[in-house]
Amino acid sequence: MANNEFEYVRPEEIEKRSFEIITKELEEQGIVLTGDKSPVIKRVIHTSADFSYAESLIFSPDAVKKARDLIRDGAWIVTDTNMALSGINKKRLAMYGGEARCFMAEEDVAKEARERGVTRATVSMEYAAKLDKRIIFAIGNAPTALITLNQLIKDKVFIPDFIIGVPVGFVNVVYSKELIINGNVPYIVNRGRKGGSNIAAAICNALLYGM
């Protein structure tokens, strides 16, 4: 368990040592992760120190492979916070031709959201849907982002290529994630209330680092 003694680890070895501890403690809990989900789940635990993600992260069939194929094809990543955007390894993404974007702080988005009485996340998703790009959506904050994507799919306006659905919180968060789990778009979703911009970024980076 967590202890209070200093352990000298060289800077470049800290992450490796952390993953060893995570793997060992998961095993102690009777959880042995295999396949390409394993590094994604472990990186989320690394980012949160919260082992409950081992149970709550849900993957559609071949989700990790599909997401990596999209990145290899130059897909963009669109986030719903600048914080998630900030955490994604954009240099690594650029190696495959992709870019990461967040439209939440754009003035037009805020103005339109105010006028229509919807969230900025809703307007951001509609904006992204008009880009002529393959897109992985990485949603770590706003359930209304997932609700909007689901509506665009239902209305046959737009089909996202992939959804990382890990908003955090208390109002419509659980609901919005179940929409994605019950839909037809490939996804990685954290069931329940937990998630966050840091979790969204960690999942993107786990996808990128494992390629």
Next chain:
Amino acid sequence: MANNEFEYVRPEEIEKRSFEIITKELEEQGIVLTGDKSPVIKRVIHTSADFSYAESLIFSPDAVKKARDLIRDGAWIVTDTNMALSGINKKRLAMYGGEARCFMAEEDVAKEARERGVTRATVSMEYAAKLDKRIIFAIGNAPTALITLNQLIKDKVFIPDFIIGVPVGFVNVVYSKELIINGNVPYIVNRGRKGGSNIAAAICNALLYGM
């Protein structure tokens, strides 16, 4: 508990509704928060959907008042990740004359860290210590940032004005936080392994929004 039904809440009311749910569920758990710690703890739960923070966030005497006095005096906030920097309400901080900074991605910092075999967080803290500013350190990632600050204090090189110590992880994280709890600098620390850049930013914003 978390439910799967849609609840219509107007965009500008979502945060208020979330805090109502958090307050109610804390009470159901027998936890009634009072005083100026309450909005800080609730904002951290809002950011993480993790109620365990109600027990693990530790405040030095009058911590919230002291941090707000510093902000009012134009103190800067120095973070150990650009992600935390990205999450802090910098406009609000600027109202009091303060600025938020992160030195982690600067080339000089990376170069010096490599040469000395220390982390970039260590070099970043030493760099910040040389600024002629009052500083609130908001550490959400690197235990070596806290270990370095503690060393600077012990060596009488520099005394930080305030430390938000919420690194997350598995290698020396618990240890580094206990150093701050056992020191003489005012702090808000999350005891244990949990924390993160999002938690650091949420604490800064709770301080700013309550002023």
